Amino acid sequence: MSGTSLQRGLKAWMEEMDAPVASFFSSCVHCGICAEACLFYTETGDPKYTPIHKLEPMRRFWQQEFTLFGKLLKTVGLSKPVTDEELEEWETLVYDSCTLCGRCSMACPVGNDITYMIRKAREGFVASGHVPKGMVGAAGRAIRIGSPMGVKLSALEAQIRHIENDTGLKIPVDVEGADYMALLSSMEIMNFPEYIEALARIFKQAGVSWTLCSEAFEATNSGIQIGSKDIARQLVQRVVDGAEKLGVKYVISPECGHAYFAIRWEGPNLIGREYKFEVVHILELLDQLRAKGRLKVSEKFDERLTFHDPCQIVRKGGVLAETRNLMGMIASNFVEMEDHREHNWCCGGGGGVSSNERADELRIKVFSRKKKQLDAVAPETLVTACANCRLMLEDGLEEYHMELPVTGLTEMIAEKLVEEEK
Amino acid sequence: MSDHNTLGEILRERGVSRRGFLKFCTATASMMALPPTMTMAVAEALEKAPRPSVIWLSFQECTGCTESLTRSHAPTIESLIFDHVSLDYHHTLQAASGDAAEAAREEAMHAHHGKYLLVVDGSIPLGDPGFSTIAGISNLDMLKETAEGAAAIIAVGTCAAFGGLPHAAPNPTGAVSVSDIIKDKPIVNVSGCPPIPSVITGVLAHFLTFGGLPELDQYGRPMVFFGQSIHDRCYRRPFYDKGLFAETFDDEGARKGWCLYRLGCKGPMTYNACATMKWNQGTSWPIESGHGCLGCSEPDFWDAGGFYKALSIPTSDLAGAIGTGLGVGAAVGIAAGAMAHKKKTDAEHEREPLTVEQLEGES
Numbered sequence: 001m002s003g004t005s006l007q008r009g010l011k012a013w014m015e016e017m018d019a020p021v022a023s024f025f026s027s028c029v030h031c032g033i034c035a036e037a038c039l040f041y042t043e044t045g046d047p048k049y050t051p052i053h054k055l056e057p058m059r060r061f062w063q064q065e066f067t068l069f070g071k072l073l074k075t076v077g078l079s080k081p082v083t084d085e086e087l088e089e090w091e092t093l094v095y096d097s098c099t100l101c102g103r104c105s106m107a108c109p110v111g112n113d114i115t116y117m118i119r120k121a122r123e124g125f126v127a128s129g130h131v132p133k134g135m136v137g138a139a140g141r142a143i144r145i146g147s148p149m150g151v152k153l154s155a156l157e158a159q160i161r162h163i164e165n166d167t168g169l170k171i172p173v174d175v176e177g178a179d180y181m182a183l184l185s186s187m188e189i190m191n192f193p194e195y196i197e198a199l200a201r202i203f204k205q206a207g208v209s210w211t212l213c214s215e216a217f218e219a220t221n222s223g224i225q226i227g228s229k230d231i232a233r234q235l236v237q238r239v240v241d242g243a244e245k246l247g248v249k250y251v252i253s254p255e256c257g258h259a260y261f262a263i264r265w266e267g268p269n270l271i272g273r274e275y276k277f278e279v280v281h282i283l284e285l286l287d288q289l290r291a292k293g294r295l296k297v298s299e300k301f302d303e304r305l306t307f308h309d310p311c312q313i314v315r316k317g318g319v320l321a322e323t324r325n326l327m328g329m330i331a332s333n334f335v336e337m338e339d340h341r342e343h344n345w346c347c348g349g350g351g352g353v354s355s356n357e358r359a360d361e362l363r364i365k366v367f368s369r370k371k372k373q374l375d376a377v378a379p380e381t382l383v384t385a386c387a388n389c390r391l392m393l394e395d396g397l398e399e400y401h402m403e404l405p406v407t408g409l410t411e412m413i414a415e416k417l418v419e420e421e422k
Numbered sequence: 423m424s425d426h427n428t429l430g431e432i433l434r435e436r437g438v439s440r441r442g443f444l445k446f447c448t449a450t451a452s453m454m455a456l457p458p459t460m461t462m463a464v465a466e467a468l469e470k471a472p473r474p475s476v477i478w479l480s481f482q483e484c485t486g487c488t489e490s491l492t493r494s495h496a497p498t499i500e501s502l503i504f505d506h507v508s509l510d511y512h513h514t515l516q517a518a519s520g521d522a523a524e525a526a527r528e529e530a531m532h533a534h535h536g537k538y539l540l541v542v543d544g545s546i547p548l549g550d551p552g553f554s555t556i557a558g559i560s561n562l563d564m565l566k567e568t569a570e571g572a573a574a575i576i577a578v579g580t581c582a583a584f585g586g587l588p589h590a591a592p593n594p595t596g597a598v599s600v601s602d603i604i605k606d607k608p609i610v611n612v613s614g615c616p617p618i619p620s621v622i623t624g625v626l627a628h629f630l631t632f633g634g635l636p637e638l639d640q641y642g643r644p645m646v647f648f649g650q651s652i653h654d655r656c657y658r659r660p661f662y663d664k665g666l667f668a669e670t671f672d673d674e675g676a677r678k679g680w681c682l683y684r685l686g687c688k689g690p691m692t693y694n695a696c697a698t699m700k701w702n703q704g705t706s707w708p709i710e711s712g713h714g715c716l717g718c719s720e721p722d723f724w725d726a727g728g729f730y731k732a733l734s735i736p737t738s739d740l741a742g743a744i745g746t747g748l749g750v751g752a753a754v755g756i757a758a759g760a761m762a763h764k765k766k767t768d769a770e771h772e773r774e775p776l777t778v779e780q781l782e783g784e785s
Contacts, residue, residue: 011769011773012773014768015769015773017762017766031452031458032452032459032461036448047459065762126776126781136782140781143778230775231776231778
């Protein structure tokens, strides 16, 4: 088989069908509660954005192939086979209007993990060639260049030189036997190098032995977003090879949502074995250092701060208490948005939506949900822990003419860090 | 409260937020098994609904049904919806008494002729009209007179729906249900002893939203609430399926929360919404509290052979037949499962990794 085709897409679905999918499809009671949990529905009022509806072609395929009733319906012509045209129509529902944020899965009263199924549905869309151009471009760059944004090692090296010259700090690269290997997202390298500087300052102060890896610095995984385990596996393998070559004990996932999900939760299943290292999220590590007294701040911020919970890190990743412990350390005037922590609303650009230009208009429209949340608490600074959320928030705020600075939690901590000469 | 106020206005006056109201509408829509897109339709209809006139007649009853509806711990939207109706006559709740009370009933009957809802709780004695009278009028006469101008009748509670306790053998008063007497009006039986409050308001909400009555089962009960048996929706059902039963109320099985079938639970023959909606704001329900279902929403539940007497238990022959049936069924199921599994693994074996070049070729 070469190239993508409907047949290949359906075969991919056949492979993706497992016990959870069968039980989810059979236990859906059509209550529609997932619609109210999805910002694409709440902000547009259009029922086609009901999360479970986005899976309709896959559900029908499952019914036709795996249930007696479905086979019967198909035989007598009451249930039509899935066609290329249908997948083309559904492509926008599965990619443009789903950020894999997982809010619908949490709301489902019968416990259906809808996001898990959308992730699986995308395998079929990819294999049948129904994928947004922007995401194909990002995946191509990730495989060939090493970064979805096309960031090369030379660009990282240039940023490292800048930071070293500005601060006098050393940023270790390819140090064998270091305890921690830090990953970065392209956005951090190009848009928010403050993060790299923050890491260097905090780790120096806390006495953490760490390194970057020149062969595996990129944390993001376009394969997970586009929904191709083949591409995702290659990208995870790079990180695993890099970390195992350097012999580190831990790999640190950066302030990037899906990167954490990819390396921490999907990774071992993709490569089919356990890692020889452990994965921690940067906020988990910082909170451990805080608890041990190795991370201290000189004073708290007086301004009114709120925290945008990145879906993949908080709701789906389980890094909950750490975010609030760390905010408590730096904020004297912290205010929670109405739906927070695992109930937070997505920035609108997760799950690959941010690299899919076709979805821009819709993404900005549904940002009205975040706007309402922010308007209600009127913070002076918005803190988050995901570079993609941060870019999407900045973009949305600009479109809605809202003056509100957005920053990353790690940088905020570094700004008030107690730095003693050792 | 003016007669012209709509429900939307009244709820806002009582401090119910739009969000709270919409949540109620979503719950009601899903309770009534309506598609999610109907939520807004329900909300709009309820907001604009004018106050319908309701006459509530109580015959041979214990007032438990009225208590069920009005004695919730906190004022719920259900009770506010109920407040919203223009309850023109209800002899437990109304302030007026004697001639004034009867005058209110007659006035409502004339002013809203053909449009008012008649709610009845309690059964009607046919043995002797003197067994139960109100203001000197027998229950039978009052029911006939009031039903004549009603748009529809809601028989609340098992007494009004099926005769209930007064109807139990030997039925000394000759008690009968509303539908035994009235034949020419739409009647909804909201049975239960007492019925679940939100089922009563659900029927009212349906009437206000669609101007008609919901789909009914063979006993005249709304399908949406009485469509499934307690047994089918019981959280202890897995124990029944595994054959794990409590034999006494203080044995190991009872402590472990096993099935109460052998202790006389009537769940398998009882159709009601207790297992899903529960009681006291969703706190618990009889089986969750450790007692079998009495079957109170079914006709003649009082005469169904003792609350602690188990429903029939299969004889050994039947068990053998079931065993064979299960075996055959399982074999077919396993074969079908193996075929499905083969399809999946075939697909896995035949797969070729997808490359970005292949993707780019297509897009």
